[in-house]
Amino acid sequence: MPFGLTNAPATFQAFIDKALREFLDITCVVYLDNILTFSKDKSDYEEHVRQVLAALRCYDLHLKISKCSFNTTEVDFLGFRIDTEGIFMDPERIRAVKEWLPPLIKNYLQITAPLLNPLKTGKNKKEIGVKVRQTNIVPPPFPLSKTALEAFKALKEAFTSAPLLRYFDENKPMRVETDTSAFAIGGILTQQFEIDSHLHWLLVAY
Structure with missing residues (x-):
């Protein structure tokens, strides 16, 4: 099925969920063609991987070995890094955020602010949101005022300091x-x- 069709992703997700239904949220999680198998110890892990591979084979699904990683305690998955301690942001994404330049137009902060939603608690989002809204009150041309730069810095800090x-x-x-x-x-x-x-x-x- 070509992924250009509107319902292709949902159809494939339903298909892969059916193929791995016995193991979902028990020994594996799956999002489209991204499969993550997990276990508490190495001996169980090998058996869990065999079970997942056998299920995929039953549905004539194939894996590209160059895109697979086995027997590891740390993995990048769907934009996050996952290890034995928990889940945190991909360092590459953090690096990209740190390289953001200060805004040149007034609406830049308004566009960027919603990206904070999955990263910060309600309290901190409210404090940062106030700073962002204050910059929107200033008439054009957009000035790089102290308040604006503080708001932009707060946004970057929110991204790069998201807790584990x-x-x-x-x-x-x-x-x-x-x-x-x-x-x-x-x-x-x-x-x-x-x-x-x-x-x-x-x-x-x-």
Whole structure:
């Protein structure tokens, strides 16, 4: 099926979900042609990989070996880096954000601001959003004022300092924190993790 058709991605997703339905969210996750198999130890991992490969073979699906990575504790997946500790941003994307130049037009910050949504908590988004809206009040030509540069710097900092997302553990205490403003609502899920013999509330999901 050519991917140029409107319903092609959804059709293929339904197909691959059917092929791997026995293992989804148990030993693997899949998004279109991106498959991630995971296990707690090496012996289980080898068996899980065999099961996934066997399921793909049953549906006459083939893998390109040059695009595969096996037996690793760290992997780049759908724009994120995943390791044994959790999920964080791809360093290459962080580098690209750090190289952003200051805005030259007034609407640049307004265009960039929505990109923060998956990265920051409601409280911080609100503080940054106020700075961005303030720059939009200034009449053209767009000045590189102190307020504007601070807003742009805050956007870059929000991207490059996004915290590690820990893996959810149903056996650990959990807490949901929410925040709202006149134009946005946000929430985070945290759980208690032990680090150096001390308990800390760490971020699990936005």
